[in-house]
Amino acid sequence: MQKILVARPIFPDVIDRLKQYFDVDWNNGDVLSAEELARRLADKDGALTAGDPVGASTLAAAPRLRVVANMAVGYNNFDMAAFNRANVLGTNTPDVLNESTADFGWALMMAAARRVTESEHWLRAGHWQKWNYDSFLGGDVYGSTLGVIGMGRIGQALARRARGFNMKVIYHNRTRVAEQIETELNAQYVSKEDLLGRADHVVLVLPYTKDSHHTIGAAELALMKPTATLTNIARGGIVDDAALVEALRAKRIAAAGLDVYEGEPNLNPDLLTVPNVVLTPHIASATEATRRAMANLAADNLIAALGAGPRAGQPPNPINPEVLGKART
Ligand code: 8YV
Numbered sequence: 001m002q003k004i005l006v007a008r009p010i011f012p013d014v015i016d017r018l019k020q021y022f023d024v025d026w027n028n029g030d031v032l033s034a035e036e037l038a039r040r041l042a043d044k045d046g047a048l049t050a051g052d053p054v055g056a057s058t059l060a061a062a063p064r065l066r067v068v069a070n071m072a073v074g075y076n077n078f079d080m081a082a083f084n085r086a087n088v089l090g091t092n093t094p095d096v097l098n099e100s101t102a103d104f105g106w107a108l109m110m111a112a113a114r115r116v117t118e119s120e121h122w123l124r125a126g127h128w129q130k131w132n133y134d135s136f137l138g139g140d141v142y143g144s145t146l147g148v149i150g151m152g153r154i155g156q157a158l159a160r161r162a163r164g165f166n167m168k169v170i171y172h173n174r175t176r177v178a179e180q181i182e183t184e185l186n187a188q189y190v191s192k193e194d195l196l197g198r199a200d201h202v203v204l205v206l207p208y209t210k211d212s213h214h215t216i217g218a219a220e221l222a223l224m225k226p227t228a229t230l231t232n233i234a235r236g237g238i239v240d241d242a243a244l245v246e247a248l249r250a251k252r253i254a255a256a257g258l259d260v261y262e263g264e265p266n267l268n269p270d271l272l273t274v275p276n277v278v279l280t281p282h283i284a285s286a287t288e289a290t291r292r293a294m295a296n297l298a299a300d301n302l303i304a305a306l307g308a309g310p311r312a313g314q315p316p317n318p319i320n321p322e323v324l325g326k327a328r329t
Helices: 011-020 032-043 056-060 081-084 098-113 115-123 154-166 179-185 192-198 217-222 239-247 269-273 288-305
Strands: 002-008 022-028 046-049 067-070 089-091 145-149 166-172 188-190 201-204 228-233 253-257 278-279
Touching: 002 011, 002 217, 011 022, 011 288, 022 089, 032 056, 046 288, 056 081, 067 288, 081 089, 089 217, 089 288, 098 154, 098 253, 098 278, 098 288, 115 278, 145 192, 154 166, 154 179, 154 228, 166 179, 166 192, 192 217, 217 239, 239 253, 239 269, 269 278
Parallel strands: 002 022, 002 046, 046 067, 067 089, 145 166, 145 201, 166 188, 201 228, 228 253, 253 278
Antiparallel strands: none
């Protein structure tokens, strides 16, 4: 029987599914260190990860490893150049999380704009004595301008929801999306600078790469309207969190909603001291149905890539399909 490592706690019934095909080593505990991950992978043919870094040294320590299935759409934790050199397949879990993640983008954006968590903390702290005409005044979402940076599948799901809010949608992306999609979403392609200057609510939904590092820093925050909000449901590192803290403190922008952070789960401690930011612990895809779908899709990829199950040899979501069928190096 082929051997696999499941590097994280996941739904036990998905482990049971994997056990039908493989000898499963399941880390149902704390996050594995790089050394521990390499050690546990030494005799494995495949692995299921969720954000765990896998690079050249991990692959070198795992000579039998042929596939790593990430339970995430983002795969910046994989060094794909190293995967390609070693002929190891990487897979991800796109699409199944689009709607839940877009819903959450709206939740954060609206909570930031309407000061939902800030006012709740104030209420819980016992400060509410009377109604005031100017308590927690925020910015409108209905009828405002939404700026989406990263118009992929999740960005499109997010923009589609803007119709019901009668919003103008502007977007920026590495490449312009098809005209038919622009028409359907009533979305206008603009430069990043133009978007930052015009949007009332900026939402980041782009993948993290070396090119997208600090897409939003001090210079970009300075272009935004003082009444605007910034929401990041993409990846930590896309925003310069220290620059954001400064902008929020100075009311350079009105508010922010963050689900992801530089260095998470160890976020910049200054963020915790800023009232006009909504902070959540990387849960945009966290609905019962979506996390189950992601876990099962990661398992489907692993099973198929290791030549088992109904799709043997044809994993549904290969990131580097060019290595399929090539011998491990
Ligand atoms: C994952 C995510 O839950 O899919 C992604 O890229 O950010 C989340 O949905 C998280 O990355 C853990 O793997």
